[in-house]
Amino acid sequence: MAFREVFWNISYGYLVYVLALIALAIWLFSFYRRYQLWRQGRPDERFREIGERIGVFIQTVIVDIFVHRKFLRQPFSGIMHLTIFWGFIILLLASAVDAISYYSGYHLQGAPYLWFSLISDLGGFLILAGILMAAFRRYLWKPKSLNSVLDDGILLASMTAIIITGYMIEGLRQAATEIRPHPDWAIWSPGGWVFAKLFIDLSEGALRSWHKFLWWFHSVLTIGIILYSGLAFSKLQHVIVSPLNIFFRSLGPLAAPSPIDIEKAEIMGVGEIKDFTWKQLLDLDACTNCGRCEDVCPAWATNKPLSPRKLVQDLKGHMLKLSSNSVHSPEIRPSLIGEGPTEAEIWACTTCAACQEACPVYVEHILKIIDLRRHLVLAQNKMPESAQLMLRNMQMRGHPWAGAQSLRLRGDWTTNLDLKILAEGDHINTLLWVGCTGALVDRNVEVTVSLTRVLKAAGVDFAVLGEGETCCGDPARRAGYEFQFQLMAEQNIEIFKSHHIQEIITSCPHCYNIIKNEYPKYGGQFKVIHYSQLLWDLLKQEKLNLLNEIHSTLTYHDPCYLGRYNGLYSESREILKMIPKVTLKEMKRSKERSFCCGGGGGHMWIEEQPGTQKISQKRIEEVMKIEVDTVVTSCPYCLQMFEESIENKDSLKAKDLVEMVELSLKKSS
Amino acid sequence: MHTIVCVKQVPDPEIPPAKFKIDPVAKKVIPPPGVPPVISVYDERAVEAACRLKDKHKGKITVISLGTEKATDVVRHAISMGADDGYVLQDEAFENLDSFGTAYVLGKAIQKIGGYDLILCGRQAADWGAGQVGSILGEILGLPVITLACDIQAEDKKLKVKRILKDGFEVIEAPMPALVTVSSEIGLPRLPAGMALMLARRKQIPIWKAKDIGADLSELDRSKAHTEITEIFIPTREMKCEMISGATPAEMAANLVSKLATMI
Numbered sequence: 038m039a040f041r042e043v044f045w046n047i048s049y050g051y052l053v054y055v056l057a058l059i060a061l062a063i064w065l066f067s068f069y070r071r072y073q074l075w076r077q078g079r080p081d082e083r084f085r086e087i088g089e090r091i092g093v094f095i096q097t098v099i100v101d102i103f104v105h106r107k108f109l110r111q112p113f114s115g116i117m118h119l120t121i122f123w124g125f126i127i128l129l130l131a132s133a134v135d136a137i138s139y140y141s142g143y144h145l146q147g148a149p150y151l152w153f154s155l156i157s158d159l160g161g162f163l164i165l166a167g168i169l170m171a172a173f174r175r176y177l178w179k180p181k182s183l184n185s186v187l188d189d190g191i192l193l194a195s196m197t198a199i200i201i202t203g204y205m206i207e208g209l210r211q212a213a214t215e216i217r218p219h220p221d222w223a224i225w226s227p228g229g230w231v232f233a234k235l236f237i238d239l240s241e242g243a244l245r246s247w248h249k250f251l252w253w254f255h256s257v258l259t260i261g262i263i264l265y266s267g268l269a270f271s272k273l274q275h276v277i278v279s280p281l282n283i284f285f286r287s288l289g290p291l292a293a294p295s296p297i298d299i300e301k302a303e304i305m306g307v308g309e310i311k312d313f314t315w316k317q318l319l320d321l322d323a324c325t326n327c328g329r330c331e332d333v334c335p336a337w338a339t340n341k342p343l344s345p346r347k348l349v350q351d352l353k354g355h356m357l358k359l360s361s362n363s364v365h366s367p368e369i370r371p372s373l374i375g376e377g378p379t380e381a382e383i384w385a386c387t388t389c390a391a392c393q394e395a396c397p398v399y400v401e402h403i404l405k406i407i408d409l410r411r412h413l414v415l416a417q418n419k420m421p422e423s424a425q426l427m428l429r430n431m432q433m434r435g436h437p438w439a440g441a442q443s444l445r446l447r448g449d450w451t452t453n454l455d456l457k458i459l460a461e462g463d464h465i466n467t468l469l470w471v472g473c474t475g476a477l478v479d480r481n482v483e484v485t486v487s488l489t490r491v492l493k494a495a496g497v498d499f500a501v502l503g504e505g506e507t508c509c510g511d512p513a514r515r516a517g518y519e520f521q522f523q524l525m526a527e528q529n530i531e532i533f534k535s536h537h538i539q540e541i542i543t544s545c546p547h548c549y550n551i552i553k554n555e556y557p558k559y560g561g562q563f564k565v566i567h568y569s570q571l572l573w574d575l576l577k578q579e580k581l582n583l584l585n586e587i588h589s590t591l592t593y594h595d596p597c598y599l600g601r602y603n604g605l606y607s608e609s610r611e612i613l614k615m616i617p618k619v620t621l622k623e624m625k626r627s628k629e630r631s632f633c634c635g636g637g638g639g640h641m642w643i644e645e646q647p648g649t650q651k652i653s654q655k656r657i658e659e660v661m662k663i664e665v666d667t668v669v670t671s672c673p674y675c676l677q678m679f680e681e682s683i684e685n686k687d688s689l690k691a692k693d694l695v696e697m698v699e700l701s702l703k704k705s706s
Numbered sequence: 707m708h709t710i711v712c713v714k715q716v717p718d719p720e721i722p723p724a725k726f727k728i729d730p731v732a733k734k735v736i737p738p739p740g741v742p743p744v745i746s747v748y749d750e751r752a753v754e755a756a757c758r759l760k761d762k763h764k765g766k767i768t769v770i771s772l773g774t775e776k777a778t779d780v781v782r783h784a785i786s787m788g789a790d791d792g793y794v795l796q797d798e799a800f801e802n803l804d805s806f807g808t809a810y811v812l813g814k815a816i817q818k819i820g821g822y823d824l825i826l827c828g829r830q831a832a833d834w835g836a837g838q839v840g841s842i843l844g845e846i847l848g849l850p851v852i853t854l855a856c857d858i859q860a861e862d863k864k865l866k867v868k869r870i871l872k873d874g875f876e877v878i879e880a881p882m883p884a885l886v887t888v889s890s891e892i893g894l895p896r897l898p899a900g901m902a903l904m905l906a907r908r909k910q911i912p913i914w915k916a917k918d919i920g921a922d923l924s925e926l927d928r929s930k931a932h933t934e935i936t937e938i939f940i941p942t943r944e945m946k947c948e949m950i951s952g953a954t955p956a957e958m959a960a961n962l963v964s965k966l967a968t969m970i
Binding site for chain 1: 718720721722725738739740741742744745783894895896897898899901903904
């Protein structure tokens with residue numbers, strides 16, 4: 038019966054446990070000190086609904102850790118991490134099995150033992166393969182978003198040493214006890230077998246003393262790495278901190294800012310590291326600097342100063358600097374904004390959430406940026422002039438548009454459309470919420486008017502607020518001007534309630550997101566639907582029929598606030614596919630990996646960093662690559678941005694989804 | 707330091723001219739419905755100037771506005787920017803006043819408030835743009851007047867004001883109290899933030915009638931005789947386009963230059 042003796046040739050083997058315990062104690066202590074860093078943050082509601090949290094955690098562990106869903110979007114580094122991860126899981130389990138069998142007296146024997154040997158060795162192979170890929174990527178390939186520090190090298194070298202010495206120990210034992218009497222057993226441990234063949238001519242004494250030496254070297258190195266990772270808070274800590282961070286991930290709507298209690302608020306946004314919540318600080322340590330966020334960030338892709346990776350790392354650097362003893366006095370304490378992220382970085386974000394979608398450990402970048410903006414706007418009155426103009430317009434005129442761009446008045450678009458316009462005291466079930474851009478900007482008014490015609494054709498009973506509609510508050514909230522948002526939210530909720538409105542159809546995904554996901558905290562619970570959802574329902578019920586052929590090869594651009602923020606990807610595509618003769622092509626980056634148009638987070642009005650490429654231009658380049666004649670979207674910002682960036686309107690047109698639907702509707706005559 | 711700022715509520719200057727209507731009989735401008743009136747842009751800069759002085763020297767800012775009851779909105783706006791108190795001057799007798807009448811009413815209210823070091827006005831109102839009230843008010847109150855300020859510094863009872871000129875600026879000193887009218891070059895007004903917004907929302911804005919400030923009605927009637935509006939109309943704008951001809955770009959440029967020379 039095949040088997041092997043655990044602790045063969047080793048006396049005082051239990052010392053390993055003693056050393057491990059000491060290392061563990063030191064590790065726990067250093068972890069505790071880190072915990073104290075997080076604890077300086079403000080409270081965060083991440084302990085509520087613990088049952089749901091555990092459920093989501095298990096689900097996320099399976100999908101994003103075991104199966105590596107997010108990692109594998111980058112195939113090379115995804116496979117690299119996958120092999121190392123599973124390799125270590127195998128080795129950990131194997132070590133556990135060894136320990137259990139040794140102390141329980143129940144030994145694996147025969148075929149199960151041989152299979153066990155093979156699988157354990159395979160674990161090592163997986164790790165070595167992953168390390169090779171990692172070293173190649175880090176030191177030869179050098180992708181731009183990957184920043185190498187000493188810690189990376191230490192971990193790769195020590196992991197290699199641990200695996201190789203593991204095989205050597207196995208080989209030395211096999212050379213001494215197995216390879217001659219049971220060569221058919223030895224082959225089941227291929228990693229060791231290689232070394233057994235190599236060492237076969239050594240004397241038993243030499244084999245034993247080399248084995249003893251390497252065994253202790255291997256064990257002490259392994260324990261040493263745990264110790265090192267604790268003391269230096271190495272990247273290796275992510276094996277603990279990342280799952281912890283995933284456990285405490287936000288369960289609510291994506292990147293919904295927390296309300297500021299105006300009556301009691303002592304701090305406005307984040308001006309110091311301790312103004313962050315403890316979860317936001319935990320985020321900083323959960324980040325492994327992998328660069329996936331940077332790779333997908335539209336600001337970074339167009340040479341703006343913001344990289345979400347750098348932002349998180351800079352905040353972390355600042356937190357650590359403050360925790361070191363040298364800078365305790367407040368006078369010489371460096372300020373968070375400037376020493377950490379700069380104002381230019383903070384204002385470059387479009388809140389598109391590509392970074393959060395890419396992050397395998399669920400770091401929440403956007404709310405940090407909004408909190409920093411809150412501090413700049415509310416406490417310091419510092420913001421780009423274009424942001425200030427937008428916010429002033431919202432305050433004085435109830436919408437962010439102004440100047441020459443808005444030669445219309447709020448209610449002008451309703452002229453001659455024979456719509457129900459709500460007057461005081463009118464009650465209606467369904468409201469069509471048009472949004473500022475849809476009411477004030479010529480190109481978008483065309484879309485709004487088209488939408489009302491389609492809804493009427495389908496027999497939908499709805500009303501509009503006309504000149505009584507104001508902004509939903511989204512641009513103010515994303516720009517950090519929280520109180521303006523709060524005023525608008527409260528005012529709008531009051532209006533909805535006064536008209537007994539139950540259901541709100543929105544045209545703009547930004548209005549959709551904020552009314553659906555963020556108004557409830559202010560007492561506004563309404564059924565909110567985006568018109569793409571409604572159109573899809575109407576088509577399914579055959580209240581609308583798409584019969585006219587449109588000979589067009591087109592692509593659909595996912596608006597961030599519809600897709601990533603609310604998971605609506607299929608409705609618009611299904612609608613487009615129903616139009617006869619339409620060919621739908623997908624861009625390389627689509628659905629949850631869609632690339633922003635550049636208009637979110639207030640950037641419809643906040644000027645893009647001068648001298649950099651426009652984000653919308655970059656997106657249009659991606660559209661042009663797949664050779665389509667039309668780019669369809671369902672967001673007024675995206676449409677505006679594309680109209681601005683398409684140079685040759687004969688070869689590429691930007692259309693709204695509802696315009697395509699109206700074109701394809703059967704004419705009544 | 708106590709600063710009193712006079713602010714006016716005007717139809718939103720962003721309204722496209724074509725949206726206005728004219729009542730030719732009453733000789734009145736009718737702004738389109740549904741567009742909320744706003745604080746006159748220059749007056750808002752005057753509030754900003756007062757806030758900057760308060761940031762530096764502490765003290766108090768009082769805001770007054772002559773207008774309808776809705777003018778409480780612009781007073782609130784000034785309070786949310788950093789003013790401490792505000793009053794609206796509203797009375798039937800105050801309607802249709804010209805610059806003289808307006809200055810008289812404002813002067814009465816300022817005398818009632820009293821204890822001021824500095825009076826600030828916008829350089830002109832964003833609707834009528836007469837630019838008279840500040841200077842007349844200074845005359846009524848017997849104060850030194852400096853117009854078109856782009857920077858105001860206060861040093862013990864003395865003002866140092868940078869004043870915009872056509873081709874630069876001059877710096878003028880004056881003893882306090884004084885009256886200064888503020889030009890837009892002073893810079894963007896601040897965004898009201900945080901608590902101030904909420905406080906301003908809750909603040910009671912008293913409305914003063916003619917009798918509250920001791921305004922003499924016969925004086926008001928008399929001042930109305932100073933000006934008369936003879937006609938009011940929306941100007942039509944004409945654009946003419948002339949293509950400059952020439953065989954070569956150099957010739958075209960030369961023709962353009964000679965054309966321009968005749969137009970100057």
